[in-house]
Amino acid sequence: MVILNPQFIIIHHSVTDGSYQTGLNIIKRQEQNFGKNSVTNSYHFMLTIEGHIISWKPENLMIGHCGVDGYSYSNEPCNANSLGICFLGNFEKENVPEIQFQAGLMLIKGLVKKYNIKDIVGHRDVINTECPGQNLYKRIPEIKKEVFKMPLEKWEEEVIKFAHQKGWIKDLDLHLSKSKEPFTRAETLATLMNFYNTFEKEMLTKIVIEILKDLANKLEV
Numbered sequence: 001m002v003i004l005n006p007q008f009i010i011i012h013h014s015v016t017d018g019s020y021q022t023g024l025n026i027i028k029r030q031e032q033n034f035g036k037n038s039v040t041n042s043y044h045f046m047l048t049i050e051g052h053i054i055s056w057k058p059e060n061l062m063i064g065h066c067g068v069d070g071y072s073y074s075n076e077p078c079n080a081n082s083l084g085i086c087f088l089g090n091f092e093k094e095n096v097p098e099i100q101f102q103a104g105l106m107l108i109k110g111l112v113k114k115y116n117i118k119d120i121v122g123h124r125d126v127i128n129t130e131c132p133g134q135n136l137y138k139r140i141p142e143i144k145k146e147v148f149k150m151p152l153e154k155w156e157e158e159v160i161k162f163a164h165q166k167g168w169i170k171d172l173d174l175h176l177s178k179s180k181e182p183f184t185r186a187e188t189l190a191t192l193m194n195f196y197n198t199f200e201k202e203m204l205t206k207i208v209i210e211i212l213k214d215l216a217n218k219l220e221v
Contacts, residue, residue, distance in 0.1 A: 006059075008077035009108060009120045010066050010084050011140060013132040018049030018089035018100065026088075027056060039063035043086040045107060051099035053107055059083060067127040077121050083111060091133030105143060112147050120144050163191075167198040 016022050023046045034040045042063045046054040057063050062080050070078025087096065087104060111117060122140055123131035157176065164172040168191055183191070 005072070006081055006083050006115050007118050008082040009111060009117055010077055010082045010123055010126060011104075011120065011132045011136065011143075012043065012065065012084060012086040012123045013091045013136055014046070014086050014088045015090045015092070015131075015133075016088060018087075018097070020048045020050060020052050020054070023048055023052075023054045023088055027054075041065075043084040045083075046086045046088055047100055047104045047107070048088050049097045049100050051097075051103040053103055059111075066123055067129075077119070077126050083115075083117075087132060087136055089133075091136035092130055093133070093135075095135050096139060101139065105146060108143060109147050120147065166195075168195045170194070 014022070014026065016026070026046070030038070030040070030042055039057060039061060040063075042057050043065050044055075044057050044059055044061075044063065046056060048054065062069075063084060064079055065084030065086075066077065066079055066082060068076075068078040070076065070080045072080045074081055085104065085107065087100060089096070089100070108120065112120075120140060120143055122137045123129055124137060160169070160175050161172065163169045164175070169175050
């Protein structure tokens with residue numbers, strides 16, 4: 001089955017050692033068990049602890065990597081709408097080597113750009129499993145932050161600077177650097193509170209000015 005438009009990347013770990021040879025052995029064992037052209041229990045890519053990328057199955061091929069076949073148009077990640085990337089190693093017990101992490105980041109950036117991927121998830125987000133291990137899973141937000149980082153558009157910068165000028169937000173540099181990130185409830189309420197306080201002061205100033213003008217007119221009379 002052809003994946004016309006993958007929407008997700010699903011990250012796995014192999015629960016083995018992370019060497020290049022282990023990656024080749026995984027391919028060999030899969031072919032022996034299921035046949036050379038089988039897509040059962042396979043990945044599109046594997047990443048070794050040395051930072052090598054093993055390209056296994058074609059990117060346009062639906063493969064059995066996440067346990068849920070689903071449909072290509074589904075809003076939930078499944079085999080039919082996702083690319084499977086396996087970091088070789090056991091990351092329930094070990095930390096991800098930085099050279100391997102950076103190689104994965106480079107690969108994922110390219111795939112996100114190529115296919116306009118909308119999300120990156122761990123295997124455990126799809127089915128009940130520990131995969132890709134807690135030490136890799138906790139770094140997925142880091143991957144997403146880096147991969148989906150977008151340049152600030154001019155209108156966004158102008159809006160943020162205007163809000164800062166009005167006193168609605170306090171730290172200009174912080175808000176410029178986090179402009180693509182969503183607000184928490186507390187941040188939203190803090191901004192509204194700043195807006196209210198600023199508005200209240202402006203209204204009070206206008207009222208005082210009007211009173212003074214009125215008083216001045218009466219004194220002239």
